[in-house]
Amino acid sequence: MIINMSQTKSILYGAFFLMLTLFNVNTIQAQEKNNDKINYVVLTKKIPQLQPILLAAEALKAEDGAAFGDFQVIVCGKEIGDITAPEKVTKFLNRADELGVQIIACGFSLNKFKVDRAAVPKDMKIVENGILHNLQLQKKGYISITL
Known part of the structure; x- marks a missing residue:
């Protein structure tokens, strides 16, 4: 040939x-x-864990400087009802707001454990499936940890 x-x-x-x-x-x-930013997502089942999570966010924000991007915390699991107790969650929501951290409630957990969505603090976004949301963020390159 x-x-x-x-x-x-x-x-x-x-x-x-x-x-x-x-x-x-x-x-x-x-x-x-x-995208030149370092983004984070944390999945947690307990409101008290927000304290060390927010301390980590604060440290990473200082460490990353201008590269610090989005930081989301997804609350899910059987203790999801604790987000409706102001005495348990308000101080964390205020600190998260100061740091630019978004605390999100898992709608699946709200439904499963019969938590009234109207009782969820207005500062909190609700996603229908927290695990799916976490995985979607990981696909976008977010650094993820589950506690």
């Missing part, structure tokens, strides 16, 4: 185009995950 110069050029151009396409797809995926 003899390949002429025209066929050789076509093969080389095709290979070059394929490599360029693959490189661009990888670059786009890397850009989606690396």
